[in-house]
Amino acid sequence: MSQLQRIAIAPSQLQQQQIFLTKEQQHYLGRVLRLREGDRFIAMDGKGKSWLAQLTGEQAQLLESISVETELPVSITLMVALPKGNGFDEIVRCCTELGVTCIAPVLSDRTLLHPSPQKLERWRRIAAEAAEQSERSFVPTILEPVTFSTGLSSAISNLSLVNSQQYICVARGEFPHLKDCLQHQGQEKIVIATGPEGGWTTQEVENAIGVGFQPVSLGRRILRAVTAPVVALSLITAACEV
Amino acid sequence: MSQLQRIAIAPSQLQQQQIFLTKEQQHYLGRVLRLREGDRFIAMDGKGKSWLAQLTGEQAQLLESISVETELPVSITLMVALPKGNGFDEIVRCCTELGVTCIAPVLSDRTLLHPSPQKLERWRRIAAEAAEQSERSFVPTILEPVTFSTGLSSAISNLSLVNSQQYICVARGEFPHLKDCLQHQGQEKIVIATGPEGGWTTQEVENAIGVGFQPVSLGRRILRAVTAPVVALSLITAACEV
Numbered sequence: 001m002s003q004l005q006r007i008a009i010a011p012s013q014l015q016q017q018q019i020f021l022t023k024e025q026q027h028y029l030g031r032v033l034r035l036r037e038g039d040r041f042i043a044m045d046g047k048g049k050s051w052l053a054q055l056t057g058e059q060a061q062l063l064e065s066i067s068v069e070t071e072l073p074v075s076i077t078l079m080v081a082l083p084k085g086n087g088f089d090e091i092v093r094c095c096t097e098l099g100v101t102c103i104a105p106v107l108s109d110r111t112l113l114h115p116s117p118q119k120l121e122r123w124r125r126i127a128a129e130a131a132e133q134s135e136r137s138f139v140p141t142i143l144e145p146v147t148f149s150t151g152l153s154s155a156i157s158n159l160s161l162v163n164s165q166q167y168i169c170v171a172r173g174e175f176p177h178l179k180d181c182l183q184h185q186g187q188e189k190i191v192i193a194t195g196p197e198g199g200w201t202t203q204e205v206e207n208a209i210g211v212g213f214q215p216v217s218l219g220r221r222i223l224r225a226v227t228a229p230v231v232a233l234s235l236i237t238a239a240c241e242v
Numbered sequence: 243m244s245q246l247q248r249i250a251i252a253p254s255q256l257q258q259q260q261i262f263l264t265k266e267q268q269h270y271l272g273r274v275l276r277l278r279e280g281d282r283f284i285a286m287d288g289k290g291k292s293w294l295a296q297l298t299g300e301q302a303q304l305l306e307s308i309s310v311e312t313e314l315p316v317s318i319t320l321m322v323a324l325p326k327g328n329g330f331d332e333i334v335r336c337c338t339e340l341g342v343t344c345i346a347p348v349l350s351d352r353t354l355l356h357p358s359p360q361k362l363e364r365w366r367r368i369a370a371e372a373a374e375q376s377e378r379s380f381v382p383t384i385l386e387p388v389t390f391s392t393g394l395s396s397a398i399s400n401l402s403l404v405n406s407q408q409y410i411c412v413a414r415g416e417f418p419h420l421k422d423c424l425q426h427q428g429q430e431k432i433v434i435a436t437g438p439e440g441g442w443t444t445q446e447v448e449n450a451i452g453v454g455f456q457p458v459s460l461g462r463r464i465l466r467a468v469t470a471p472v473v474a475l476s477l478i479t480a481a482c483e484v
Contacts, residue, residue, distance in 0.1 A: 069462065070462045070463050090332075093466075093469075094466075094469050094472070097463055097464070097465050097466060097469050098461070098463065098465075098469075098473065099461070099463055133464065133466065134463040134464045134465065134466075135463060135464045136463055177480065177483055178480075179480040179481070179483075219340070219341070219479060219480065219483050220311065220312045220483065221312050221339055221340065221341055221376040221377060221378055222339075222375065222376045222377050223339050223340075223376065224335075224336075224339060224375070224376075227335075227336050227339050227340075227472070230336070230469070230472055230473070230476070231340065231472070231476040234472070234473040234476035234477060235476060235477070235480055237461060238419065238420075238421040238460075238461065238477055239421070241419055241421075241461050241462065
């Protein structure tokens with residue numbers, strides 16, 4: 001079962017045990033994967049449900065619901081200052097594989113990039129593909145880019161009712177290592193913020209601390225803006241894996 | 243001091259408190275970094291020594307030796323099956339930032355790429371640049387690609403005299419998580435192996451176990467061949483950081 005191809009579908013494509021495949025999905029299944037009439041694949045709705053499905057022309061028949069146990073028992077939001085170039089593509093891809101729940105791109109004082117609206121669509125497509133490849137049953141949410149202060153406010157406004165931890169990774173300074181700060185059980189939600197090339201400004205770190213973020217280090221070596229989120233997620237997901 | 247530019251030099255460039263700069267280094271310092279006569283930078287020999295240096299024409303004067311405490315107290319060798327495309331560049335870059343000591347590229351049964359000799363030179367240049375950027379005092383060694391079985395033999399032949407741990411990451415199967423297997427003190431050397439697209443063959447995993455490698459998991463989600471080494475190194479370096 002684990003070797004079957006996976007594709008993500010929208011819940012609206014499902015009607016009475018049938019999947020109405022889009023033109024792109026028909027092309028992908030038929031031309032790229034070379035599946036033929038009657039071949040099987042796994043369809044996932046990106047919200048936690050998966051089915052064994054069978055190709056029948058321009059549709060697919062749901063055969064049975066399958067259980068996929070690849071999700072972490074905790075919700076992880078990565079707030080990440082947009083790096084220059086295409087670095088964010090790689091962050092979305094790697095962090096989706098690792099098990100992130102939500103990625104919130106933010107514009108910090110030192111952010112150079114102001115992304116076009118098409119970028120958001122591209123990032124969401126990368127997240128869906130990476131979720132398929134890594135055999136997740138959930139496709140992470142990619143939020144629209146906002147300023148860091150707006151991002152901080154919305155992160156905090158959603159936290160009032162749950163047992164949560166918030167961290168901000170800071171490259172220089174004498175902060176405790178993230179590994180020594182992570183609680184290993186009981187939390188429901190973790191928010192982690194990583195900075196841009198050149199790091200967060202002092203004011204940004206202070207603002208985050210002011211609303212309940214704990215400053216942490218990822219080690220003594222200076223990590224690039226695209227490496228730091230992957231390292232942070234590696235440590236968090238390992239600590240949460242059951 | 244930490245904001246000064248760093249460059250890696252060969253020990254042979256050092257004579258009587260002078261660095262004889264190569265044409266490339268002169269270009270980099272003068273044209274790229276725009277340093278002028280009398281400006282300072284940090285020179286590192288890639289073997290653990292660093293100096294504050296001052297530009298004087300085509301040479302640089304060593305002013306004082308400086309101590310850099312960014313290295314881990316343990317030697318980490320990453321044995322990694324060469325991924326397709328340029329994926330290995332990214333592995334070298336990220337794992338150097340994280341603190342790896344030696345990277346041993348291997349050709350596994352499922353490896354598609356057979357790299358040209360120029361690649362090795364390119365990887366070594368990337369390692370030197372990443373060591374500078376991440377403010378390490380040591381440039382990781384990149385070995386020539388060999389078959390996995392040759393790689394296993396040489397990894398093992400060097401281990402007889404030290405307290406070492408060897409792990410092989412396996413994507414599917416019920417193996418314990420790497421985080422639960424790492425000893426947190428006392429070891430002098432860690433060897434970790436990560437596989438190609440499609441994973442190690444059963445025979446390769448058995449051969450590694452036969453010579454003392456412990457099979458481990460990096461979590462329930464399937465990581466790409468370029469993501470797995472970064473995740474493994476994140477966990478190992480965090481466990482070893484003092």
